[in-house]
Structure formats: structure tokens, C-alpha cells
Amino acid sequence: MSKMPTRLVVCALLLSLSAAAFASAPADAPIVDASALPAAAGPPTGLADSAALRATVFGTPPQDMAPLPETVPLSEINIALPWARPVPAVYWFDRRLRVWISAQKKPAPLAIVIAGTGGDGNTSKLSILRGALYAAGYHVLTMPSPTFPGFIVSTSSTGVSGDLMQDSRDLYAAIVQILAKLPRRIQITDIDILGYSLGGANAAVVKSIDAGEHKLHIHRALMINPPVSLIESVSRLDKLFVTSIGPDDAAVERLYRQLYAQLANLYRASDKVELDESFLLGAAASVLKTDAEYSAAIALSFRLNLVDMFFAADLYTGAGVVTNPRHPPKVGDSLENAARRLRSMPFAAYFSRVFAPYYLKHRANATSASLIADNRLDIIADALRTDGDYYALTNSDDLILDAPELRWLQDTLGPRIVVYDHGGHLGNLGDRQQVKDMLEMLAGRWNLPAL
Amino acid sequence: MESARAVSTPRLIQLAVASLLLGSLAGCASQSVEIRSLPPDTPAADNAAAALIATELAGALASESASTASAKDAAAPPLVTPADAPSMATYDPWARLNRFTYRFNARFDEAVFLRVANGYRRLPSPLRSGVHNFFGNLAEVDNIINYVLQARPIRGLRSAARLLINSTIGIGGLIDVAKQIKLPAAPTGVSATLATWGVHPGPYLVIPLVGPSTLRDGIGLVGDFGAAHAVNLANLYRGNESWYLEGVNLVDQRANVDFRYYASGSPFEYETLRFLYVRKRLIEDSGLRKFAQPRPARPEVPAGE
Numbered sequence: 028m029s030k031m032p033t034r035l036v037v038c039a040l041l042l043s044l045s046a047a048a049f050a051s052a053p054a055d056a057p058i059v060d061a062s063a064l065p066a067a068a069g070p071p072t073g074l075a076d077s078a079a080l081r082a083t084v085f086g087t088p089p090q091d092m093a094p095l096p097e098t099v100p101l102s103e104i105n106i107a108l109p110w111a112r113p114v115p116a117v118y119w120f121d122r123r124l125r126v127w128i129s130a131q132k133k134p135a136p137l138a139i140v141i142a143g144t145g146g147d148g149n150t151s152k153l154s155i156l157r158g159a160l161y162a163a164g165y166h167v168l169t170m171p172s173p174t175f176p177g178f179i180v181s182t183s184s185t186g187v188s189g190d191l192m193q194d195s196r197d198l199y200a201a202i203v204q205i206l207a208k209l210p211r212r213i214q215i216t217d218i219d220i221l222g223y224s225l226g227g228a229n230a231a232v233v234k235s236i237d238a239g240e241h242k243l244h245i246h247r248a249l250m251i252n253p254p255v256s257l258i259e260s261v262s263r264l265d266k267l268f269v270t271s272i273g274p275d276d277a278a279v280e281r282l283y284r285q286l287y288a289q290l291a292n293l294y295r296a297s298d299k300v301e302l303d304e305s306f307l308l309g310a311a312a313s314v315l316k317t318d319a320e321y322s323a324a325i326a327l328s329f330r331l332n333l334v335d336m337f338f339a340a341d342l343y344t345g346a347g348v349v350t351n352p353r354h355p356p357k358v359g360d361s362l363e364n365a366a367r368r369l370r371s372m373p374f375a376a377y378f379s380r381v382f383a384p385y386y387l388k389h390r391a392n393a394t395s396a397s398l399i400a401d402n403r404l405d406i407i408a409d410a411l412r413t414d415g416d417y418y419a420l421t422n423s424d425d426l427i428l429d430a431p432e433l434r435w436l437q438d439t440l441g442p443r444i445v446v447y448d449h450g451g452h453l454g455n456l457g458d459r460q461q462v463k464d465m466l467e468m469l470a471g472r473w474n475l476p477a478l
Numbered sequence: 479m480e481s482a483r484a485v486s487t488p489r490l491i492q493l494a495v496a497s498l499l500l501g502s503l504a505g506c507a508s509q510s511v512e513i514r515s516l517p518p519d520t521p522a523a524d525n526a527a528a529a530l531i532a533t534e535l536a537g538a539l540a541s542e543s544a545s546t547a548s549a550k551d552a553a554a555p556p557l558v559t560p561a562d563a564p565s566m567a568t569y570d571p572w573a574r575l576n577r578f579t580y581r582f583n584a585r586f587d588e589a590v591f592l593r594v595a596n597g598y599r600r601l602p603s604p605l606r607s608g609v610h611n612f613f614g615n616l617a618e619v620d621n622i623i624n625y626v627l628q629a630r631p632i633r634g635l636r637s638a639a640r641l642l643i644n645s646t647i648g649i650g651g652l653i654d655v656a657k658q659i660k661l662p663a664a665p666t667g668v669s670a671t672l673a674t675w676g677v678h679p680g681p682y683l684v685i686p687l688v689g690p691s692t693l694r695d696g697i698g699l700v701g702d703f704g705a706a707h708a709v710n711l712a713n714l715y716r717g718n719e720s721w722y723l724e725g726v727n728l729v730d731q732r733a734n735v736d737f738r739y740y741a742s743g744s745p746f747e748y749e750t751l752r753f754l755y756v757r758k759r760l761i762e763d764s765g766l767r768k769f770a771q772p773r774p775a776r777p778e779v780p781a782g783e
């Protein structure tokens with residue numbers, strides 16, 4: 028009989044290559060006007076060294092992973108939100124917010140987990156966290172990042188993602204709606220919230236919003252590898268893109284040609300009948316070996332997320348960067364040119380052409396400088412400092428932080444942050460120590476060191 | 479309105495069923511919340527599988543670096559250079575139709591195909607692997623034919639041996655015994671045969687229910703299907719039962735593909751899949767024609783043409 032959906036398999040696999048090799052990337056933070064920033068001296072990668080870049084790309088080695096349960100029950104929730112804006116034609120499939128829940132059979136605390144930049148509510152990183160949390164007795168609700176296109180379309184009240192406070196407000200409102208619609212049999216005794224990368228910052232801000240609105244009574248918040256300044260973190264990634272790939276689309280094409288040749292040669296030297304997942308995993312290990320290659324993978328993955336954020340915001344605001352506001356693209360139109368043009372645009376362009384114009388218009392007294400300042404964790408610094416229910420886990424070689432930012436986190440959170448020596452950005456997510464510390468923090472068992 | 483009254487009851491039922499189907503295809507479920515139970519996550523098994531691959535990979539890399547110096551240089555195929563890479567554009571003259579089919583596939587998958595496949599995924603795993611092996615074993619017939627046509631007799635013999643061993647010791651193909659004695663499957667087909675003799679992939683083509691493909695792959699699909707029918711192994715391909723069998727095969731195939739339409743949330747999904755699919759096929763083609771003169775790079779020609 029036919030071997031038909033091998034075609035689909037293939038596509039899934041190649042997507043997972045872009046998602047595996049290219050994707051453990053710093054799913055991080057939006058926006059930057061690089062020109063508005065002092066040109067930071069030093070390497071383009073924050074605190075990262077070679078090992079950190081490698082860990083960032085390949086993630087936690089399977090043998091270092093904390094024990095995970097055999098099975099975790101899973102349901103998806105598709106929800107239409109009452110404040111949803113009219114959906115542009117080309118986003119016909121994104122009308123509803125999709126989140127995933129794993130429910131315990133008995134009353135239990137709920138852990139809400141938020142993905143990093145561009146991630147949906149079912150990334151492999153969320154799957155790891157879900158396994159660990161479910162095994163520890165939590166109901167687990169996993170949510171997409173507010174920068175995920177499906178979230179922007181179904182849930183964002185602006186269509187312009189990347190603003191820490193606005194995104195977190197949308198997230199908070201969505202969580203309130205979702206929890207109200209959960210079946211009665213899911214009995215929730217307490218609510219904690221966590222997230223990785225940008226999702227970590229979102230989680231902390233959501234808790235601080237709840238502290239004012241009291242709709243959910245969120246108990247503890249945990250940030251895993253959060254950015255401190257979204258803008259600074261992202262400008263590091265802009266810079267990484269330029270240094271590892273190049274400034275323009277010609278550079279992207281060069282990278283493509285080089286990767287194509289490497290993959291083709293590996294494939295021709297192999298005995299494989301199909302370019303499948305195991306081949307790609309092997310290929311990733313031999314294609315990605317140098318700092319420049321790790322950096323290119325990280326920067327490209329980040330850039331591809333930006334393309335989606337940029338396109339959505341351009342369409343929603345009618346900024347006209349790659350779409351014509353009078354004749355928005357229709358279902359079935361080719362979007363190839365838009366994608367190609369966006370590929371060579373950095374965050375600085377997103378900030379200056381879509382993000383800043385939108386927020387300057389809609390937020391009283393805002394300036395470019397105030398928008399940058401508002402996208403720092405500083406906006407909840409008091410809560411982080413005084414409320415004992417905020418926690419963080421990060422690495423001393425996380426490439427989205429620099430030394431002053433790491434110090435700021437340590438000063439602000441005091442004994443409620445753990446900084447591991449190695450792991451880069453999320454390269455130790457799910458390892459034994461990380462999971463143990465995460466569970467102790469969320470359960471309120473974190474032993475504050477005796478002073 | 480006038481004519482509606484004249485419609486008889488059975489006709490109404492038919493209409494209702496049809497409109498339900500259409501409605502679900504159009505994705506217009508009306509409640510504001512839909513909760514759908516999925517097959518469970520299996521993090522422990524996933525991680526064990528990842529660990530296994532990592533170990534094999536480390537072993538393969540080690541043995542490769544040991545053997546590179548000695549064996550490889552004599553018969554090494556010419557290297558592909560970055561200049562040989564196909565254009566980043568893809569040959570897609572039927573784009574409008576393809577995009578339409580892609581949307582249809584996405585809706586059908588969401589409304590029907592994926593739901594059925596998810597139900598199937600809840601069956602005990604030995605049962606599912608039995609079904610999967612069974613169809614893989616039947617496909618060996620097509621593999622044998624095509625390896626012969628590709629002038630690769632060793633591969634053909636391997637497929638024949640697999641068919642023989644798995645059909646007997648493997649209880650009609652339910653157990654892949656051959657794999658355990660180091661004769662792993664090496665599926666091929668008419669499209670690969672065409673590629674071996676230099677046929678280009680041709681225009682990108684999205685096939686209803688099947689998904690991303692090319693003209694050559696589509697023809698290959700028909701060819702594979704025809705070959706299986708012509709041989710008609712164990713008389714499985716004639717009569718009404720063959721429909722059920724083909725149906726189960728489709729569900730099994732779908733259940734083994736970890737892909738969901740528009741999980742990316744991105745309006746660029748069509749472009750992304752097209753790009754990746756055609757590059758993947760071109761690399762596989764170049765593997766089939768290792769020693770053929772590489773085609774001169776023509777950057778102005780879109781990939782696949």
C-alpha cells in the first residue's frame with residue numbers, strides 16, 4: 028500500500044529540525060531600538076562562552092534529565108475570548124486561543140506555565156516542565172507566549188506584542204477566562220505561575236497584576252532564565268545575528284547555501300534512504316560545532332520568531348512596512364515577499380517602525396526612552412524585593428543577561444534566586460538539580476540560607 | 479423557503495448530516511470553549527528515546543572518525559558545494575490551487591483525520607506496532623520492484639529477504655523480525671526510481687489528504703499504488719476489504735506523524751513547508767545520484783523545476 032504521509036512526516040521532521048537545531052534558542056524578549064541604546068562593549072552574547080552556546084542550542088542532555096513520569100494526561104482547550112479583535116483574513120486558523128491542561132484526579136494546586144518568545148503552549152520545554160510538575164502533584168496549565176502568533180491574533184488586545192506590561196495584562200485576562208471555564212471536576216487548591224525566558228518575566232508580572240486585582244490569588248511566581256531588560260536582551264540577539272550571519276538577506280542566503288551543502292554531503296556519505304529525524308539529529312551534531320555556528324542557529328531561530336511578530340503587528344496597526352493597509356493580504360495570497368523582507372529586519376526596525384509608533388500614540392506621555400525603561404523587570408522591582416513569593420532560577424552564563432543585569436537579579440531577589448554555573452540560556456531546563464529547586468520553590472519549601 | 483416544505487424527512491436527515499460535516503470542515507464550532515482530550519504525554523519514554531539516539535550518535539561519530547582516514551577517500555562521491563544549492567525560491571506554478579488544497583487539508587485534518595488518528599493512538603502500543611509492521615511488510619513488494627528498476631540488486635534482495643522472513647517468522651508481517659537480525663527497512667518507491675534516472679521533482683504539488691508533494695512524487699504515489707494492486711499480494715487489494723485495509727493504513731500513517739496543521743500559528747506555514755519539503759527531496763535525490771555530474775547551479779531557476 029502507499030507510503031503516503033511520509034510526506035507529512037518529512038515536513039514535521041524538518042520543522043522539528045528548525046525547531047530542534049535552530050530552536051532551543053533564546054526564546055526571548057522582543058523589541059529594541061538598538062540605535063537608542065549605548066553601543067554595549069564586549070561580546071554580542073551577554074555572559075555566554077562556548078559551552079553556554081552549545082548548551083543553549085542542544086538543551087539538557089537526556090541522561091541528566093530529572094526522572095519524568097511514564098504518562099501525563101493531556102487535554103487541549105480552545106477558547107474564544109470576548110474581547111478578541113477582528114481577525115485578519117490570513118489568520119483564519121488562529122481565532123481561538125489554544126492552551127493545554129493536565130489535570131489531577133483529586134484536588135491539587137495549579138501550576139500555570141508560560142512559554143518563551145514565539146513558543147506555543149505545547150513546546151518541548153513546556154512538556155518537560157509539565158512532566159515534572161504533574162509528577163509532583165500539580166494540575167498543569169501550559170500557555171503560549173504572548174508573542175506567539177496564535178496568541179497575538181486570538182488574545183492580544185493590541186496586536187502589537189512585546190510590551191511586558193500589556194502582554195502580561197492580556198495573559199492575565201485570558202487566564203481568568205480559562206479558569207472560569209474549566210470543568211468542575213478539576214479542583215484547584217492554590218495557584219502558582221512560572222515561565223521560561225520571556226515567559227518567566229511574563230509570569231512575574233502576571234502575579235504582580237493579580238496582587239492588585241485579586242481575581243486569581245496567585246500564590247508563588249517562578250522565573251526560569253528571565254531577561255531583565257527585554258530591549259537589551261534582544262539587542263544582544265540582533266547583534267548576534269549580524270556577527271554570526273550578516274546584516275542582510277544575502278547573508279541569510281549564504282547561510283542557507285552553506286547548510287544545504289553540508290546536509291547534502293552528510294546525506295550522500297550516509298547510507299540513509301530518507302532524510303529523517305535521526306539523520307537530522309546526527310547532522311545537527313556535526314553541522315553545529317563552532318561558536319559561530321551555535322550563534323547563527325540561536326540568532327536565526329530568534330529572527331524567525333520576530334518575522335511572525337512583525338508581520339502580525341504590521342497588519343494590525345496598518346503600519347504598512349510589508350503589507351498594504353488598504354489592501355491587506357487575502358486568504359490564498361502569497362506571503363513570500365513579506366517573509367523575505369522581514370527576515371532581514373532586526374528588532375530595532377520592529378521597535379522603530381511598528382512598536383514605538385503604536386505605543387507612543389496609545390500611551391499618554393510615553394517616549395522612546397520610557398518604552399525602553401518600561402520593558403525592564405524594574406517595573407515590578409518593589410514586589411520582587413519585598414514579596415517573598417517571587418523566585419528565579421538562572422545561569423551565570425546566560426547569553427541574554429550581562430553582568431550588571433545578573434547582579435540586579437541577585438540583589439533584588441536575594442536568597443530567592445539560584446544561579447547555576449553552567450547551562451547558557453535554558454540549556455539545563457529539566458535537569459535534576461533544576462527540577463528539584465523549582466519544585467521546592469513552588470512548594471514554599473525553599474530553604475532560605477541561614478544568614 | 480417554499481421549496482423547503484416539500485423536502486421529505488429522510489432528505490432532511492441527509493441535509494443535516496451534510497451540513498454538520500460541512501460545518502465541522504469549516505471549523506465553525508459554536509461554543510466559546512471546546513475541551514478536547516488528547517492521547518497522554520509520555521515524557522519518560524520520550525526522554526529514553528532521546529537518550530538512545532544520543533548514545534547511537536556518539537557511537538556513530540566515534541566509528542566514523544576512526545574509519546574516515548582509511549576507507550572513504552577511494553570511492554567518495556564529489557562534494558556538493560554551497561554554489562550547488564538550489565535557489566531559495568521554489569517552483570510552484572500551481573500555487574493558488576495548492577494553497578486551496580492546503581487549507582482544505584488543514585480543515586479536514588482538524589475535523590476528521592487527526593481525531594481518528596488520536597483515537598487510534600490510544601490503542602495498546604503492541605497492537606499499533608503490529609499494524610504498522612504489517613503495512614510496512616506489504617510495502618516490501620513495491621520496494622523490491624523499484625530496487626530492481628533502480629538497478630540496485632543488493633537492496634532488492636534485502637527487501638525480498640525481509641518480506642520472506644517477516645511474512646513467515648514475523649507472523650504475516652506483524653513483527654519486524656528482520657530488523658532484529660540487522661536487516662532494517664529501506665523503503666523506496668516509484669518516485670525514487672524516477673529520481674534515480676534523473677527526473678526532476680517538478681512543480682510543487684499539495685495533494686488532497688496527503689499534503690506537501692511534487693508532481694513527480696504524486697506520480698510515484700499513483701505508481702506505488704498501481705504496483706501493489708497489480709501484484710495483489712495475498713489477494714488483499716481486491717474486493718471490499720481492501721477499502722477498510724487502505725483506511726486503516728491511512729490512519730496508521732497519520733497517527734505516526736507528529737504534525738498538526740497550523741500549530742505554528744503562522745500565516746507563513748505554507749511557504750515554510752514548501753521550502754523545507756522541496757529541499758529535503760532534492761537532498762535525497764542527490765543521494766540517489768551520488769556519482770552523477772551535479773547539475774550546473776542556475777540561481778535564476780526556482781528549486782524543483
